[in-house]
Amino acid sequence: MTKETRIQMEWIEIGFEPLGYDYENGFIPFDELPDDFNCDLLEFQQHKENFNLNQTTTLCRPKDLQGIEDNNGWIKIESGNNIPDQGTIVIGYSIEWIDEDFNPSGQRQCHYVGIWPVLDWVSAKWLDYQDTWLNDERTEPTHWRPIIIINSPLY
Incomplete structure (x- = not known):
């Protein structure tokens, strides 16, 4: 869209x-x-x-x-110019990742390991029937946003 x-x-x-x-x-x-x-x-x-x-x-x-100015902070993956640096952990989004029970937001922590134009992302998908996480090699994020690092606790 x-x-x-x-x-x-x-x-x-x-x-x-x-x-x-x-x-x-x-x-x-x-x-x-x-x-x-x-x-x-x-x-x-x-x-x-x-x-x-x-x-x-x-x-x-x-x-x-509200938020359409910057797409609520999400960056649409359209070219090699708007993907994160390799290995940088980000929050990814795909409509295909939406699962009513386990991932209603369609968001996952993931990181990019490919070289454009080959998209290669690492992201984990929850498999309830196996009670485990599995790297999802079938789908990739359509959008990403940086993870905001906050200061560590002082005490």
Whole structure:
């Protein structure tokens, strides 16, 4: 799915289909909405026009688009330029990894060991019937994000 498709889907889901998006990340001018539109579903932002800093426009978008600016911190794997360094442990995501009982978020700790364009990831999948973890060689993440290292305890 593309960013543009997601934006369009969210607008349609709340009952409005904008003719276009004059602003980034799904925002449209508030005055384009019908007068009886349910504003509880929207988030708002003030935008100052570049050519006239005294003029502001109220923009709005569906609340479910919060985080679309950076895809909630996820990096889509599309080329060799946006994969982690080899061996760096990251959080990976794949819709194929979603399991209602054992992995409802579709996220796994994993690391990249390949050389682009060959994708080779190491990630473990829980096999309940064997009560064990197994390296999943069938599926690979579609997105990844760095693991944020926090300071160790002081005492």
